[in-house]
Amino acid sequence: MTTAQEVRAAARIAEIEAALGDPADPANPVGQARLLEADEAGELLAAGEKALEALNLNAEFVPVELGGRLERIDTLVRVLRQVFRRDVALGLGYGVTSFMAAVNVWTEGDERQQARLAEILLDGGRASVAYHELAHGNDFVRNEFEARVQPDGSFVLHGAKQVINNAARADAWLLFSRTDDAPGSRSHSVLMVERAGVDPERVTVLPRYTTVGVRGCQLAGLDFTEAPVAAEALVGSLGQGVELALRSFQITRSAVPGMALGGADAALRTVVSFALGRRLYRRSVMEIPHARATLGNAFLDLLISDSLSLVGTRAVHLLPEETSVYASAVKYLVPKLLQETMYELSIVLGARFYVRDGEFGGFQKNVRDLPVLSLGHAGSAACQATIIPQLPRLARRAWFQDAPAPAELFQPRTDLPAIPFRRLALASGKDSLSASLVAAVDELPDGSPEEVAVQSLALRLMDELRQIQEQSLTLSLEDRTALASPASFALADRYTVVLAGAAVLGVWREARADGGDPFLADPAWAAAALDRLVRRLGYQPAALPASCAERVHQELLRRFEEHRSFDLYDCPLAG
Amino acid sequence: MTDTTTTVTTSSAQQHTAESLSVWLVDRIAVYLKRSSDQIDATVPLAEYGLDSVAALSLCGDIEEDFDLVLEPTVAWDYPTIEALAAHILEELSTQAGAA
Ligand SMILES: Cc1cc2nc3c(=O)[nH]c(=O)nc-3n(C[C@H](O)[C@H](O)[C@H](O)COP(=O)(O)OP(=O)(O)OC[C@H]3O[C@@H](n4cnc5c(N)ncnc54)[C@H](O)[C@@H]3O)c2cc1C
Numbered sequence: 161m162t163t164a165q166e167v168r169a170a171a172r173i174a175e176i177e178a179a180l181g182d183p184a185d186p187a188n189p190v191g192q193a194r195l196l197e198a199d200e201a202g203e204l205l206a207a208g209e210k211a212l213e214a215l216n217l218n219a220e221f222v223p224v225e226l227g228g229r230l231e232r233i234d235t236l237v238r239v240l241r242q243v244f245r246r247d248v249a250l251g252l253g254y255g256v257t258s259f260m261a262a263v264n265v266w267t268e269g270d271e272r273q274q275a276r277l278a279e280i281l282l283d284g285g286r287a288s289v290a291y292h293e294l295a296h297g298n299d300f301v302r303n304e305f306e307a308r309v310q311p312d313g314s315f316v317l318h319g320a321k322q323v324i325n326n327a328a329r330a331d332a333w334l335l336f337s338r339t340d341d342a343p344g345s346r347s348h349s350v351l352m353v354e355r356a357g358v359d360p361e362r363v364t365v366l367p368r369y370t371t372v373g374v375r376g377c378q379l380a381g382l383d384f385t386e387a388p389v390a391a392e393a394l395v396g397s398l399g400q401g402v403e404l405a406l407r408s409f410q411i412t413r414s415a416v417p418g419m420a421l422g423g424a425d426a427a428l429r430t431v432v433s434f435a436l437g438r439r440l441y442r443r444s445v446m447e448i449p450h451a452r453a454t455l456g457n458a459f460l461d462l463l464i465s466d467s468l469s470l471v472g473t474r475a476v477h478l479l480p481e482e483t484s485v486y487a488s489a490v491k492y493l494v495p496k497l498l499q500e501t502m503y504e505l506s507i508v509l510g511a512r513f514y515v516r517d518g519e520f521g522g523f524q525k526n527v528r529d530l531p532v533l534s535l536g537h538a539g540s541a542a543c544q545a546t547i548i549p550q551l552p553r554l555a556r557r558a559w560f561q562d563a564p565a566p567a568e569l570f571q572p573r574t575d576l577p578a579i580p581f582r583r584l585a586l587a588s589g590k591d592s593l594s595a596s597l598v599a600a601v602d603e604l605p606d607g608s609p610e611e612v613a614v615q616s617l618a619l620r621l622m623d624e625l626r627q628i629q630e631q632s633l634t635l636s637l638e639d640r641t642a643l644a645s646p647a648s649f650a651l652a653d654r655y656t657v658v659l660a661g662a663a664v665l666g667v668w669r670e671a672r673a674d675g676g677d678p679f680l681a682d683p684a685w686a687a688a689a690l691d692r693l694v695r696r697l698g699y700q701p702a703a704l705p706a707s708c709a710e711r712v713h714q715e716l717l718r719r720f721e722e723h724r725s726f727d728l729y730d731c732p733l734a735g
Numbered sequence: 736m737t738d739t740t741t742t743v744t745t746s747s748a749q750q751h752t753a754e755s756l757s758v759w760l761v762d763r764i765a766v767y768l769k770r771s772s773d774q775i776d777a778t779v780p781l782a783e784y785g786l787d788s789v790a791a792l793s794l795c796g797d798i799e800e801d802f803d804l805v806l807e808p809t810v811a812w813d814y815p816t817i818e819a820l821a822a823h824i825l826e827e828l829s830t831q832a833g834a835a
Contacts, residue, residue, distance in 0.1 A: 299787070301782075301787060301788050342780060342782070342815075343780060343782035343783055344780055344781070344782035344788075344812060344815050345782070345788040345791065345809070345812040346812050346813065346815070402788055402812070403809060403812075406788075545789055546789065548789075549789055549790065549792055549793030549796070550792075550793075550796075552793075552796060553796040553799075553800075556800065585808075586792065586808045586809060587792050587795070587796075587808040636766075637763065637766045637767050637793075637797070638766060638767055638769060640790065640793040641767060641787065641789060641790035641793065642787055642789055642790065
């Protein structure tokens with residue numbers, strides 16, 4: 161059954177694809193050739209921004225109740241993926257920064273603030289999220305930028321924020337500010353400040369930073385000198401900034417990596433095209449077994465990443481009490497998988513990987529652009545550090561005890577309830593996702609060789625969870641902090657791989673029950689994906705039936721030829 | 736309701752006082768911070784010793800484990816000294832024991 165939410169999502173994606181056109185068409189004003197020129201010039205492609213404005217892309221970031229289109233985080237990811245597919249910089253620089261800022265207001269802002277920010281965004285304006293300070297990086301509890309509280313409740317802004325996307329051109333800034341001199345996690349607050357509400361004499365835009373990737377993004381700083389702003393700027397309560405940040409991050413950390421999958425999709429498309437066209441040793445590169453396997457594995461990595469991203473984003477709706485861990489797992493593992501995929505793909509593309517223009521020029525741009533996903537907005541290690549202290553608690557209270565997740569968690573096209581912004585919990589004591597893995601192990605079919613492979617790989621992952629549980633129980637106290645030993649970080653890494661496996665297994669089982677997508681319902685891809693994850697954990701599982709890789713390869717070719725996306729949606733593309 | 740200034744008995748039949756809780760917390764926190772217990776002052780904010788927000792969330796898990804209590808993860812943010820935290824735990828012990 162196709163639901164109304166699904167119809168809206170598919171129609172919106174078709175609309176965006178039609179508007180942005182075939183990236184390979186040299187006459188396309190927002191095609192790859194123009195995007196590469198803009199990148200070389202360190203600019204966001206003006207025609208691209210115009211096209212997104214005409215599409216009113218900002219509406220994607222505004223909840224339906226406030227006049228926008230935002231109803232589901234997984235849909236947001238799916239829609240933005242079409243923009244990231246063409247240009248990561250445009251995705252971040254036109255839009256996602258505004259979403260990252262806005263989530264704070266949708267979570268804790270009052271009615272007036274929500275209405276005002278919705279109005280700004282729906283008018284095509286931008287919001288900046290000014291959280292980080294160069295001096296303190298991920299250790300943002302020590303940030304110094306001040307909003308001094310005045311006796312009448314108003315504030316005086318003083319200090320600087322650096323490396324802020326769109327700082328110079330945003331209409332509103334979300335400022336993470338110190339409102340108390342005391343150390344600790346109750347000394348910061350979030351303020352929504354409109355540019356128009358600040359005396360221009362009292363704020364200076366600091367010079368732009370140039371970067372290796374997303375060169376078009378306009379990263380600058382803001383320096384305030386004793387600038388008064390009204391009491392109404394405060395979002396949520398005084399002293400609640402760290403908490404608000406940690407909760408908003410759960411939504412953005414779940415969402416952004418899946419958007420970037422679009423960039424990796426484009427890169428894989430480029431390399432498939434190359435491998436099919438280039439002839440060596442009297443055959444195409446695609447017929448060289450190593451190249452062929454590499455491309456199949458890259459497709460699997462995209463499916464694994466999308467499964468984890470799907471579960472992470474749907475968990476925001478369905479399991480908001482558990483999202484703290486899942487969001488960090490998505491933000492940690494997906495960018496890492498995608499970057500590794502890019503490296504493997506670059507080997508097949510060979511010397512062309514180093515070329516900056518023409519048919520293959522988009523590839524090096526994605527190699528430079530995609531790492532921003534692990535750098536910006538909580539680094540990889542900081543995401544692991546969010547998971548680590550929760551491991552002992554999950555080990556004691558959750559694993560092998562919790563009830564499995566609802567089936568809808570794994571169904572890409574099933575409706576979801578509204579985003580429960582206020583129910584996101586700071587730390588999680590439950591894990592229904594891994595419980596789904598444990599529960600599935602006993603019920604898996606074992607008719608075909610592919611099904612048998614899935615079963616034994618799932619068993620291996622469950623075993624791994626058991627080991628992670630044992631090791632988590634023995635984590636010493638200091639090993640649960642940001643200063644934990646490298647072994648704790650390895651434990652968090654392994655746990656995210658198990659979660660990715662649970663996501664893959666869940667997606668396959670639900671697709672099999674549903675039957676709508678014959679490829680996703682086939683155990684071949686699930687076996688191949690789980691095999692990759694189990695090998696990633698350092699095991700040497702039995703060789704898969706050859707049919708698994710063959711099925712994945714055929715699907716890759718079909719989607720390439722029919723211009724369909726390399727993710728869970730098999731979505732028609734403009735080129 | 737039990738008077739929180741006196742002792743509270745939990746299911747494990749342990750007697751807790753503000754003082755015994757303080758001692759327990761000082762020991763825990765000393766381990767976190769790699770210091771000896773006599774270097775921790777119960778009236779100084781924990782953040783002054785470098786206990787960051789993530790570690791503070793983790794502390795909540797330990798308290799829950801040892802005292803069979805359910806706490807807000809931010810408890811160590813809201814009760815920023817050992818003295819304040821001990822008083823709060825004692826209060827929670829008596830409320831939650833009363834409710835059980
Ligand atoms: C292109 C781009 C755009 C950006 N846009 C914005 C924006 O719009 N708004 C904004 O506020 N910020 C923005 N930033 C800033 C960025 O989000 C922060 O700088 C970043 O999250 C902090 O990372 P850092 O690399 O400075 O790391 P640091 O915190 O300096 O960390 C350095 C290293 O220390 C280790 N480390 C740090 N924390 C931990 C931990 N908890 N546990 C273990 N090890 C740890 C890690 O190895 C880490 O790589 C942007 C950055 C870039 C590159």
